[in-house]
Amino acid sequence: xxxxxxxxxxxxxxxxxxxxxxxxxxxxxxxxxxxxxxxxxxxxxxxxxxxxxxxxxxxxxxxxxxxxxxxxxxxxxxxxxxxxxxxxxxxxxxxxxxxxxxxxxxxxxxxxxxxxxxxxxxxxxxxxxxxxxxxxxxxxxxxxxxxxxxxxxxxxxxxxxxxxxxxxxxxxxxxxxxxxxxxxxxxxxxxxxxxxxxxxxxxxxxxxxxxxxxxxxxxxxxxxxxxxxxxxxxxxxxxxxxxxxxxxxxxxxxxxxxxxxxxxxxxxxxxxxxxxxxxxxxxxxxxxxxxxxxxxxxxxxxxxxxxxxxxxxxxxxxxxxxxxxxxxxxxxxxxxxxxxxxxxxxxxxxxxxxx
Amino acid sequence: xxxxxxxxxxxxxxxxxxxxxxxxxxxxxxxxxxxxxxxxxxxxxxxxxxxxxxxxxxxxxxxxxxxxxxxxxxxxxxxxxxxxxxxxxxxxxxxxxxxxxxxxxxxxxxxxxxxxxxxxxxxxxxxxxxxxxxxxxxxxxxxxxxxxxxxxxxxxxxxxxxxxxxxxxxxxxxxxxxxxxxxxxxxxxxxxxxxxxxxxxxxxxxxxxxxxxxxxxxxxxxxxxxxxxxxxxxxxxxxxxxxxxxxxxxxxxxxxxxxxxxxxxxxxxxxxxxxxxxxxxxxxxxxxxxxxxxxxxxxxxxxxxxx
Numbered sequence: 001x002x003x004x005x006x007x008x009x010x011x012x013x014x015x016x017x018x019x020x021x022x023x024x025x026x027x028x029x030x031x032x033x034x035x036x037x038x039x040x041x042x043x044x045x046x047x048x049x050x051x052x053x054x055x056x057x058x059x060x061x062x063x064x065x066x067x068x069x070x071x072x073x074x075x076x077x078x079x080x081x082x083x084x085x086x087x088x089x090x091x092x093x094x095x096x097x098x099x100x101x102x103x104x105x106x107x108x109x110x111x112x113x114x115x116x117x118x119x120x121x122x123x124x125x126x127x128x129x130x131x132x133x134x135x136x137x138x139x140x141x142x143x144x145x146x147x148x149x150x151x152x153x154x155x156x157x158x159x160x161x162x163x164x165x166x167x168x169x170x171x172x173x174x175x176x177x178x179x180x181x182x183x184x185x186x187x188x189x190x191x192x193x194x195x196x197x198x199x200x201x202x203x204x205x206x207x208x209x210x211x212x213x214x215x216x217x218x219x220x221x222x223x224x225x226x227x228x229x230x231x232x233x234x235x236x237x238x239x240x241x242x243x244x245x246x247x248x249x250x251x252x253x254x255x256x257x258x259x260x261x262x263x264x265x266x267x268x269x270x271x272x273x274x275x276x277x278x279x280x281x282x283x284x285x286x287x288x289x290x291x292x293x294x295x296x297x298x299x300x301x302x303x304x305x306x307x308x309x310x311x312x313x314x315x316x317x318x319x320x321x322x323x324x325x326x327x328x329x330x331x332x333x334x335x336x337x338x339x340x341x342x343x344x345x346x347x348x349x350x351x352x353x354x355x
Numbered sequence: 356x357x358x359x360x361x362x363x364x365x366x367x368x369x370x371x372x373x374x375x376x377x378x379x380x381x382x383x384x385x386x387x388x389x390x391x392x393x394x395x396x397x398x399x400x401x402x403x404x405x406x407x408x409x410x411x412x413x414x415x416x417x418x419x420x421x422x423x424x425x426x427x428x429x430x431x432x433x434x435x436x437x438x439x440x441x442x443x444x445x446x447x448x449x450x451x452x453x454x455x456x457x458x459x460x461x462x463x464x465x466x467x468x469x470x471x472x473x474x475x476x477x478x479x480x481x482x483x484x485x486x487x488x489x490x491x492x493x494x495x496x497x498x499x500x501x502x503x504x505x506x507x508x509x510x511x512x513x514x515x516x517x518x519x520x521x522x523x524x525x526x527x528x529x530x531x532x533x534x535x536x537x538x539x540x541x542x543x544x545x546x547x548x549x550x551x552x553x554x555x556x557x558x559x560x561x562x563x564x565x566x567x568x569x570x571x572x573x574x575x576x577x578x579x580x581x582x583x584x585x586x587x588x589x590x591x592x593x594x595x596x597x598x599x600x601x602x603x604x605x606x607x608x609x610x611x612x613x614x615x616x617x618x619x620x621x622x623x624x625x626x627x628x629x630x631x632x633x634x635x636x637x638x639x640x641x642x643x644x645x646x647x648x649x650x651x652x653x654x655x656x657x658x659x660x661x662x
Contacts, residue, residue: 052558073564085559089577098573099563146563 001186002063002076002153003028004049009058011044011210018044019210021058026203031180031187035197036207036233043158045207046190050079050156062153078147079156082163084139086131086146093118093127096145117148120179137168144179155180157189161196173199194234198222206230228351231279231344237308240280240318243348248272254343256314260293265340268355276354279344282308282321287328291337293318297328311336406634416631423635432611433619433636440615443526443533444595450534451594452587455541462542463549480539488603491532495519495604519605522612529601529613533594541586548582549575584655591651592644616640 004026011019019041026032034042047053049060051072060067067075078099086095094101096117097110105113118124121141131139140160147155160176161169177200180187191197197204198218206213206221206229214226218234225231231239244254244262252264254276262278270276295313307326310317311334320326320336328334345354382389410419427433462473479487494500495518503515518524552575560570598617601607607614607622614622616636624633 050558050562052561072558072562077562079559079562081555081559083553083555085553085555087556087560087574087577098560098565102564102569146559150563 001028001184003061004154004186004188005059005061006045006049007059007061009045009048009060010056011041011048011053012056017210019048022212024205024212024215026186026188029184029186031177031189031200031202032205033189033191033197033201033203034205034207035191035194036213038192040207041210042190042192042205042207046079046156046158046188049154049188050077051075076153077156078150078152078154079158080140080143080147080160082159084131084143084160084163086139086142088131091128091130092123092134092142092145095131095142096149099146099150113149113151114145117145120148120182121145136164137172140164140172141175144176148179148183153186155185155187157187159191160189161191161193169196176200195236198234204234206233208233224353225279225344226353228277228279228346231346231353235281237282237319237321239344240282240285240316241346242278242280242314242316242318244276244278246270246272246274246276254278254345256293257316258314260314262292262338262343263340264345265343265355268345270345270354275348277346277348277351279346280318280338281342281344282319284342285318285320285336285338287320287322287326287334288337289335291335293336293338294333295336297330297332297334300326300328300330403634404638406631407638409631411628411630419631423632426632427635427639432614433616435611436614436616436619439526439611439613440595440617443530443601443613443615444591446526446530447533447537447594448587448590450530451537451590452541452583454534455538456545458538458542459545459549462546476542477539479536480543482536484536484597484599485603487532487536488529488600491528491535491600492519492604495528520609522610525605525609525612529604532600532604533597536600537590537594540590544582544586545579548579552578581655584651588648588651588655591647595644596640 004024006022006024008021008023009019010017010021022041022045024032034045036042044053048055049062051067051070055068062075062077087098090098093111093114097114100110100113114127115124118127121144123138123141123145126134126138126142131142134142140163143160157176161172164172173196176189189196189200201218203215204218204221205215208229214221214230216224221230221234225234225239228241232241242254242256244256246264247253247255247261248271251266252268252270253261254264255261256278264270293313295311295318297309298312298317299310301308302325306324307322309320309322309326309328311320312318313336318336346352347354407423408418408420409416410422458476462469462476494502497503497515497517503512503517506512506518507515512518519528556574556578557570560574565573595615596617598615598621601613601615601618602621605613607618617640620633620636620640623629623636
């Protein structure tokens with residue numbers, strides 16, 4: 001096991017810079033999730049840790065060792081690919097034992113390690129099967145088994161659950177997490193799915209346009225997003241953003257485009273007339289007869305456990321999340337309230353968090 | 356439900372009658388293709404085989420049973436032609452395959468001007484075999500071609516003579532021309548197969564610790580194996596029956612040293628006008644190639660099971 005340290009790591013493809021000076025410290029035994037939309041550079045970063053892409057600049061360390069010029073096979077890492085990348089002509093046990101075979105390990109050692117990993121993953125009855133005779137979830141497990149057998153310092157996961165159906169994905173998510181809790185191997189996990197990130201990570205690294213936007217524990221990111229990108233990316237359904245202007249009176253208020261006003265929390269560095277963007281999580285808005293906001297319900301999405309509905313307000317659609325049945329229908333005019341402490345305020349120009 | 360079941364029973368009989376129409380109908384749709392196949396493939400094949408049981412003279416023919424086949428047993432020219440065909444096929448195939456595979460592996464790697472090189476590599480395929488045969492024959496001719504002088508300068512030949520005129524080396528002429536002509540086929544098909552190997556597989560192997568050579572033997576080759584089997588089979592049949600280059604360059608000579616079975620069939624049929632004997636030799640070649648194809652398809656099946 002080892003830590004992973006990235007210092008000012010850059011990646012250029014010709015004149016295009018896809019990663020800008022990334023700094024990241026991953027502690028020994030930590031499960032870190034890199035999350036962001038497609039093209040944000042998260043996979044490139046992972047592939048650079050694996051040694052499949054060369055860094056254009058900066059330093060990559062695994063443990064104390066600088067690995068910029070070390071071949072993938074000598075970095076003591078294991079990678080699980082999105083497509084699993086199982087060798088189609090080898091059966092499960094050969095797939096899992098391939099790396100040990102190449103290291104010229106004893107046959108008894110290989111068999112013992114493969115059997116151990118197979119038992120752990122429930123693959124012991126499938127060892128003689130070829131990959132094409134397995135289901136998606138089983139292939140996924142074989143790919144994990146191949147990584148475990150190597151007993152590496154670092155596990156790298158490149159969107160390993162993207163090819164599975166929704167139900168299996170939830171199941172495998174829990175399995176990977178349980179596995180990490182047993183093995184305690186440092187893991188770097190790439191995904192575009194913020195729910196995967198929230199559920200699995202010790203720490204999440206949110207990336208966008210080749211830059212790290214924020215690093216933190218899942219709930220820290222949810223509670224205090226550093227900017228509008230993180231605020232919009234973390235949480236489902238996503239945060240509502242309302243452009244507003246600050247009005248100073250007895251208490252500060254945010255005046256929306258249609259003149260409705262929301263009470264702002266105290267003690268923020270705001271002046272009257274400042275343009276701000278108010279971020280409101282759907283789950284922090286509630287129906288209230290004395291609510292400050294008024295609007296017309298446009299769409300209602302009942303989910304059983306909860307209800308999502310959209311309210312037309314200040315020429316925008318505000319998403320509201322309520323547990324159970326909300327008792328509203330399209331066309332209803334409703335009043336909504338939000339606790340000032342639950343508001344997130346952003347500078348509309350830079351997108352950065354205020355306060 | 357009961358109602359539905361009783362109704363099915365009651366219409367049972369007329370249904371069976373309609374079945375014969377149903378059975379014939381698809382054959383009617385298929386008939387244009389079937390008629391075409393029968394007329395252009397089956398009929399000539401049957402006529403060809405029937406010729407092999409006859410003896411043709413100037414204006415008539417007579418049935419001789421297995422006479423032509425008996426004559427083949429004592430035909431030393433045919434024996435030599437079979438050996439030549441084997442030699443011609445194996446040597447051409449060997450160089451075409453390995454050079455084609457090499458080219459495909461090179462073209463699979465990105466480099467500047469790859470598109471252009473790729474187009475150039477495929478060019479020989481577009482040249483009519485008749486023209487390439489003539490051109491190569493000229494290249495081997497010491498009066499107008501440079502090759503004999505180069506071979507002489509390199510010390511590979513004692514004097515700059517035509518390899519095509521020496522019975523011990525003559526076969527190399529058409530083989531070289533055929534290799535040049537046939538590399539593109541292997542390069543194209545193997546390149547296509549290489550492109551279908553997911554890059555993640557190579558990356559996984561690299562992380563697992565495979566050296567480039569191990570990646571080639573453990574990942575690339577198993578993936579290529581089915582394609583290799585089918586292309587080698589096709590090429591073997593094409594090369595074994597490919598007479599154009601040899602005929603244009605040497606006409607089977609000198610002294611029968613480049614006389615392959617297809618050339619022999621052609622000469623027997625259209626020069627000696629011995630259609631019966633030519634047909635019998637053609638049937639022999641057909642049988643040999645079918646046996647070869649069956650063997651190779653069997654091998655391919657065991658390979659494909661893995662992928």
